[in-house]
Amino acid sequence: MKIAFYAPMKSPDSLVPSGDREMARNLIRALGRHHTVEIASRFCSRDGTGDSVRQQRLAGLGKKIAERLVRRWTGTDEAPDAWFTYHVYHKAPDRLGTDVSRALGIPYFMAEVSHAPKQAGGRWDSGYRAAEASIRAADGIIGLSGLDAACVLPLLTDRGRYHHLAPFTDTAPLAAAAQNRALHRKDICRRFGIGADSPILLAVGMMRAGDKLASYRVLAKALERIAGRNWTLLIVGDGPARADVEAAYGGGLPGRAVFAGAVPSGELPAFYAAADLLVWPAVNEAYGMAMLEAQAAGLPVAAGRTGGVPDVVRDGRTGVLCPVGDAAAFAASAADLLDAPARLDAMRASALSLTAAENDIAVAARRLDEILQTTVKARAA
Numbered sequence: 237m238k239i240a241f242y243a244p245m246k247s248p249d250s251l252v253p254s255g256d257r258e259m260a261r262n263l264i265r266a267l268g269r270h271h272t273v274e275i276a277s278r279f280c281s282r283d284g285t286g287d288s289v290r291q292q293r294l295a296g297l298g299k300k301i302a303e304r305l306v307r308r309w310t311g312t313d314e315a316p317d318a319w320f321t322y323h324v325y326h327k328a329p330d331r332l333g334t335d336v337s338r339a340l341g342i343p344y345f346m347a348e349v350s351h352a353p354k355q356a357g358g359r360w361d362s363g364y365r366a367a368e369a370s371i372r373a374a375d376g377i378i379g380l381s382g383l384d385a386a387c388v389l390p391l392l393t394d395r396g397r398y399h400h401l402a403p404f405t406d407t408a409p410l411a412a413a414a415q416n417r418a419l420h421r422k423d424i425c426r427r428f429g430i431g432a433d434s435p436i437l438l439a440v441g442m443m444r445a446g447d448k449l450a451s452y453r454v455l456a457k458a459l460e461r462i463a464g465r466n467w468t469l470l471i472v473g474d475g476p477a478r479a480d481v482e483a484a485y486g487g488g489l490p491g492r493a494v495f496a497g498a499v500p501s502g503e504l505p506a507f508y509a510a511a512d513l514l515v516w517p518a519v520n521e522a523y524g525m526a527m528l529e530a531q532a533a534g535l536p537v538a539a540g541r542t543g544g545v546p547d548v549v550r551d552g553r554t555g556v557l558c559p560v561g562d563a564a565a566f567a568a569s570a571a572d573l574l575d576a577p578a579r580l581d582a583m584r585a586s587a588l589s590l591t592a593a594e595n596d597i598a599v600a601a602r603r604l605d606e607i608l609q610t611t612v613k614a615r616a617a
Contacts, residue, residue, distance in 0.1 A: 531554050
């Protein structure tokens with residue numbers, strides 16, 4: 237099939253790195269193993285401020301873009317056989333897919349969608365209603381976590397339209413890095429001046445206000461509680477809130493955090509392989525691509541139990557989950573793992589094997605193809 241792909245929050249070819257962008261790219265790669273995929277539009281429908289005037293303007297612009305796409309494709313061999321939208325919620329609704337798929341008579345798929353009734357009548361009422369209408373119109377909805385199912389299923393008269401897809405990535409380069417752990421560790425220690433006998437705690441995340449900054453601050457408070465132990469925190473990430481992040485680690489943790497800045501995605505496997513434990517409080521995290529990638533490189537994870545994180549981190553097997561925002565519990569969990577190297581080794585092995593078996597892009601490609609083919613056949617029946 238020819239698939240028109242659209243991500244209303246951030247285009248897959250955006251220059252700004254994020255887990256959302258990486259997941260969109262992964263979906264395109266997975267779909268592309270069995271189908272032809274084209275980015276239908278780079279139109280960003282997101283309104284982050286709750287400005288009703290801006291939302292109405294975006295709705296009008298979306299309608300015009302949808303009309304242009306319909307005119308472009310109607311009666312041509314270029315017309316897609318299906319529409320696929322990734323990541324829809326009240327701040328970034330799908331202003332294109334419903335109209336285009338209806339006009340062309342093609343199946344409409346959505347992945348990672350959110351429905352928040354508390355937004356009805358609020359600052360994002362327009363986006364909320366648009367997102368709800370898209371959910372009701374979709375032929376197939378693909379959830380990446382149990383959280384997706386809980387908020388979407390109540391809207392569906394036919395629950396067979398909902399399908400689960402485990403979060404995924406290309407595990408091959410990450411597993412390959414794990415095979416060269418000693419080499420990567422030596423190189424990372426040399427580059428960042430980390431002692432060879434120091435356990436490396438790794439944090440990977442954008443530095444921006446809101447939930448990301450909140451996670452960095454919870455992590456700083458947690459690590460202050462175990463500052464007397466031997467460890468080095470290696471932070472990968474950058475962004476407008478970098479000064480705030482650095483300030484969080486400059487008080488009670490002077491000299492304990494090393495800032496690597498932004499790292500190209502192709503170099504991240506080496507960082508995962510070199511570290512001993514990924515630490516991320518995951519405040520309001522959807523599921524966390526960094527946590528999935530870390531495990532695919534054999535790196536155990538300590539994270540907050542929130543959102544879709546339990547769908548990615550197998551508590552007690554590939555990492556540990558703590559009450560989100562609880563710095564004391566997080567510190568205790570990290571300390572327990574640092575004191576149990578044999579347990580860390582067992583988690584490392586489990587992380588490698590489980591992600592390869594359940595979260596690899598090849599597994600996702602087969603599952604996506606199954607969902608698409610089943611839905612198309614059901615429409616034709």
